[in-house]
């Protein structure tokens with residue numbers, strides 16, 4: 001492990017690699033936040049005449065952004081062991097995006113390298129590696145840069161003489177005279193009230209030793225928790241030579257605890273020890289060399305932004321921190337930046353850049369933090385980037401919150417930024433919150449946190465963003481970050497690794513920024529225990545919002561009302577509701593009112609916590625996630641279902657958990673009069689019926705060119721989105737024919753809202769729609785609106801057909817035995833089950849004028865008769881001749897020959913080895929093909945089950961021709 005870390009300065013062997021895209025082997029992994037991956041065939045010339053072909057996975061987006069085309073010639077840079085970790089293109093070097101395997105509550109983290117090996121980090125490996133182990137690390141050496149100065153250099157600050165100050169302090173007044181000018185006189189009588197409207201507390205004013213400007217004015221209400229301690233720290237943090245005035249109102253001192261008195265005494269106060277209640281006191285002095293906070297700034301090629309930032313830091317309250325600031329410059333070529341720093345007299349160090357993209361930023365930050373530890377003898381380090389804008393109370397914010405880092409070990413950082421703070425949603429400048437996350441855009445950590453974390457910092461060949469890295473449990477150890485409701489920084493960079501995309505830059509607009517000074521933060525509320533108590537109190541008074549339609553709801557506008565929105569996630573990556581809330585929050589379609597004091601979002605990750613596993617659906621069904629043995633049994637035999645399974649009560653309907661995401665949308669689906677819905681339990685002849693009905697309605701003369709489209713594109717499968725996620729199947733990528741079809745059919749729609757669902761919505765009239773859902777999960781007025789054809793099949797054939805289906809389709813990926821499958825079927829443990837309830841719910845409606853009930857066996861044996869019945873029901877008015885032609889066109893042999901089920905790109909759904917061995921979707925298409933498949937015992941069991949469930953139902957299944 002050690003060698004990996006220390007060996008990040010690679011002994012480089014350059015070998016030639018030729019990169020081409022794998023023909024047709026598109027293994028996209030989704031188009032979510034992490035983009036799509038492509039596989040690259042890389043031929044690595046490891047030695048003369050010896051080529052090795054390796055397959056690397058690379059992020060397509062990254063390749064495209066770098067302008068790398070499929071036929072580009074790339075070079076692989078291998079280390080001494082021949083491992084390729086970077087690709088070189090022209091003069092540029094970059095790592096191929098690496099996949100990360102993380103187990104949130106496990107201390108081991110693995111990052112996939114380019115060569116498919118893992119860079120694994122475990123805290124235990126770092127027990128003997130300390131910050132001192134890096135003394136010989138050459139990546140931490142600052143580069144000496146000679147810059148050419150044409151104009152004569154301006155004297156640095158240190159050449160300016162400090163002002164001559166005369167200080168007077170006494171029990172009743174204090175005065176300060178700088179260079180013969182009286183800057184402040186505060187007699188402790190009526191004048192005091194003019195200083196501050198707050199009538200209790202200690203008042204501090206600080207004057208800059210060089211500019212003579214008042215740089216800080218703060219009131220400390222020291223009867224409040226932690227404030228006395230902060231007062232002492234503030235005094236200790238004053239720069240050398242600062243001139244400070246401290247005055248107190250008469251009834252304050254009982255709030256000053258013993259340690260504060262000692263600290264004030266150590267700063268030179270004679271009176272602090274003796275102050276008692278009702279004393280008034282004024283003290284003025286000029287010194288202060290005890291340091292608490294230091295600043296490190298990351299800079300590169302934007303000197304104009306750096307200038308703005310450095311000025312803002314220096315002008316911050318507390319006489320500035322220029323002597324406790326260091327700037328880390330990324331790259332010796334940044335001459336303008338370096339000149340600026342020389343002009344300003346700000347200390348800097350120059351980092352030799354390492355890597356590209358995320359690693360480059362991460363490695364620069366590492367260098368900057370190491371540099372800060374080395375050069376700044378402070379206890380807390382504030383990290384800034386050159387493109388930040390600081391609020392006037394930025395330093396005050398950091399100074400006050402620094403107390404929290406000492407007092408509360410469950411915190412590891414303070415962030416100046418808040419990602420949810422928009423001008424309409426952030427108001428309270430005193431309010432702090434805690435987040436389980438990483439800090440950003442101006443943050444502060446303690447020296448010992450850096451000493452603990454820096455040795456584990458990712459090497460250059462690991463393409464992890466530093467903030468995600470800090471967010472990992474490996475680093476965080478369950479500690480949290482303090483964030484403000486009102487941000488103390490704003491991010492106004494125009495270019496940068498993460499701001500090239502206009503969407504990202506837009507995300508920074510409309511953000512709130514504090515414009516206050518003298519902000520008194522509510523520190524006590526954010527201490528772990530009180531924070532949790534306060535949250536519970538908020539929860540108690542929270543008014544739950546009953547959201548019926550997640551796309552159309554509002555928040556109450558009264559001030560002081562706390563609203564609770566319960567966001568239910570149907571699986572661990574279900575972020576649909578969050579996305580919607582975020583859109584609202586930014587001021588989208590359903591925006592929050594101008595100011596919502598608290599928005600509580602309660603998460604019920606239903607698959608994880610058993611006491612929160614029940615959800616109600618619009619259909620009235622209660623949802624329970626499968627757990628324990630029941631889930632284990634399913635997961636063992638069904639490798640396809642990725643996100644678990646749910647049961648609906650009443651009915652015991654079983655579905656993949658993704659069903660919950662769409663259930664209410666199916667229930668509220670707007671069926672229309674012209675729609676015909678084809679309803680079946682799986683494997684009962686749906687596809688056959690689809691072709692028959694679509695042809696009767698759209699292609700009676702068999703001359704419609706649309707007939708060439710796959711049957712499932714012409715008759716959309718409304719709930720297919722529920723079945724798409726599978727561990728065994730790659731996600732469907734945006735360039736998959738299905739997605740192209742979606743974009744053409746539903747332009748501008750978001751696939752996250754359901755590809756098949758929306759294709760069903762957008763389908764042209766007259767719509768013929770397929771479903772395996774029972775009537776009870778669809779709109780109550782369905783039969784009053786549209787025609788429904790229900791096709792039933794005898795269970796013995798259905799079981800055999802379903803078994804075959806479950807093996808050939810990867811989204812099911814059934815690996816159990818046939819015997820176990822039979823048991824799954826009889827126990828109602830197959831999705832869409834129970835078979836009998838499905839059938840009986842429709843059977844009850846068989847006399848409804850808008851429902852036509854049919855049997856597979858009749859369709860097979862008396863095809864024309866059944867087509868005639870359909871002709872009447874659908875009112876298609878076809879001639880006998882037309883029906884005959886359709887009968888032939890939709891026969892098993894014809895449909896099997898066309899095999900036009902899903903169209904291009906269908907291969908990804910199938911286990912082709914099983915298809916080649918046991919046949920494809922069009923298996924037998926017969927009545928009685930179950931014969932010879934069941935053992936006597938199985939058959940007996942099925943017969944008993946049929947007898948029991950059929951009861952006195954007037955159905956006579958035919959089990960053979």
Ligand code: PPS
Pocket residue numbers: 680681682683684685686687688797800801802804805890891892893895921922923924925926929
């Ligand atoms: S699915 O996946 O649930 O929609 O399957 P589904 O279409 O309902 O059922 C597939 C079975 O129907 C058979 N089939 C046909 N039989 C007769 N004629 C035609 N034209 C026809 N088309 C499909 C298909 O072969 C499956 O049955 P088995 O018994 O497995 O052959």
